[in-house]
Amino acid sequence: MSDQNWPLWEVFIRTRNGLSHRHVGSVHAVDATMALHAARDTYTRRGEGLSVWVVPSASITASDPADKDMMFEPTASKIYRHPTFYEIPDEVGHM
Amino acid sequence: MYTQALNTQDQAPSAASDPLADARFQARVDAEERIEPNDAMPEAYRRTLTRQIAQHAHSEIVGMLPEGNWITRAPSLKRKAALLAKVQDEGGHGAYLYAAAETLGTSREQMEEQLLSGAAKYSSIFNYPTLTWADIGIIGWLVDGAAIMNQIPLCRCSYGPYARAMVRVCKEESFHQRQGYEIMIALARGTPAQKQMAQEALDRWWWPVLMMFGPPDKDSQHTESAMRWKIKRFTNDELRQKFVDATVPQGHFLGLTFPDPALTFDAATQHWNYGEIDWAEFKRVVAGDGPCNRQRMKQMRAKHADNAWVREAATAFARKRRQRAEAMPIAAE
Numbered sequence: 202m203s204d205q206n207w208p209l210w211e212v213f214i215r216t217r218n219g220l221s222h223r224h225v226g227s228v229h230a231v232d233a234t235m236a237l238h239a240a241r242d243t244y245t246r247r248g249e250g251l252s253v254w255v256v257p258s259a260s261i262t263a264s265d266p267a268d269k270d271m272m273f274e275p276t277a278s279k280i281y282r283h284p285t286f287y288e289i290p291d292e293v294g295h296m
Numbered sequence: 297m298y299t300q301a302l303n304t305q306d307q308a309p310s311a312a313s314d315p316l317a318d319a320r321f322q323a324r325v326d327a328e329e330r331i332e333p334n335d336a337m338p339e340a341y342r343r344t345l346t347r348q349i350a351q352h353a354h355s356e357i358v359g360m361l362p363e364g365n366w367i368t369r370a371p372s373l374k375r376k377a378a379l380l381a382k383v384q385d386e387g388g389h390g391a392y393l394y395a396a397a398e399t400l401g402t403s404r405e406q407m408e409e410q411l412l413s414g415a416a417k418y419s420s421i422f423n424y425p426t427l428t429w430a431d432i433g434i435i436g437w438l439v440d441g442a443a444i445m446n447q448i449p450l451c452r453c454s455y456g457p458y459a460r461a462m463v464r465v466c467k468e469e470s471f472h473q474r475q476g477y478e479i480m481i482a483l484a485r486g487t488p489a490q491k492q493m494a495q496e497a498l499d500r501w502w503w504p505v506l507m508m509f510g511p512p513d514k515d516s517q518h519t520e521s522a523m524r525w526k527i528k529r530f531t532n533d534e535l536r537q538k539f540v541d542a543t544v545p546q547g548h549f550l551g552l553t554f555p556d557p558a559l560t561f562d563a564a565t566q567h568w569n570y571g572e573i574d575w576a577e578f579k580r581v582v583a584g585d586g587p588c589n590r591q592r593m594k595q596m597r598a599k600h601a602d603n604a605w606v607r608e609a610a611t612a613f614a615r616k617r618r619q620r621a622e623a624m625p626i627a628a629e
Contacts (some may be wrong), residue, residue: 225464227379231610235406235614246381246385265334
């Protein structure tokens, strides 16, 4: 029983205020409290963070890399969404 | 540290490979794109990487044993604090690496089981004993120094999670090597007995450290696929030469002598030439017949068995808290 697989948690750390939390790795833990402790011990031994999130890995829904063309292609073809698509005379200056 | 896994033949039957998919994969690797966990990849790439990262993780964990041996006997509080922090880092490195390997679909428990059953290997270097305090200095200076040589190119490995784990590991290894070299300086500038202790440690460890880089290129037929997949960026002999060139002047600064009469500086190539490595010894140690192989495995198995109650207690405690939390709303009604 002791050797049954413990749930996997993904770890996110905010390195300092003003930055968003960033994925750093994962830990195994029986519950959220233990996952937080394990994440602190594993990923913040040298002041790497001010805030830690742990999320059950099973709760993450991810896009399939095989679908990446279907998912993300439209952003490439809609060039009119970018500011450089529009011509502004040089005399107008920086805009 | 420890790319020795890339030198062993993969025995698993090769899954039916799709030449078109393999070519697409190789094109991505050639374009220096990083491969991420859910991406399509050839089965052989997945297997090779899983074995490599797991062996690397096992090496970090087993590597805690020779150093842990000296925590209670460190010569000062400063050295003891540093050694404790270093051994804790090695455990952390093992954890980063297991996490990276798990993204390829093998659970940490499976990898742990393979280590304890002897099916998986760890770096040959940890089958040598730490007889004196000077060995702790040598491990930091040379063993971690060799590890850094090996791990810096791994930060650019084609597999994203492994490369990212290596970036974290490399930042911490620098502390390990510097604290080891500082121990060596203290001994080399100490009493004649301390200097002799430093020299004897160098004599014991120099050749096994050179073996860490794996067999010579002419005998290492598996380097080719690891290089093609950009798991490995330099061959065993290239890394070994870089290490020797960087390390010999550091040893001379300490006033120590390397146990190799053939060690000479070649002014034409600007490299240090070194003598013949005893590959028969390397093969013996990898096959399980080094000075400490049996002791290390015994310690690992004992640790796993002795800690079973902690895992059971944590699981039971989590279950109890969950049940209480579930019972709460009912009690409140």
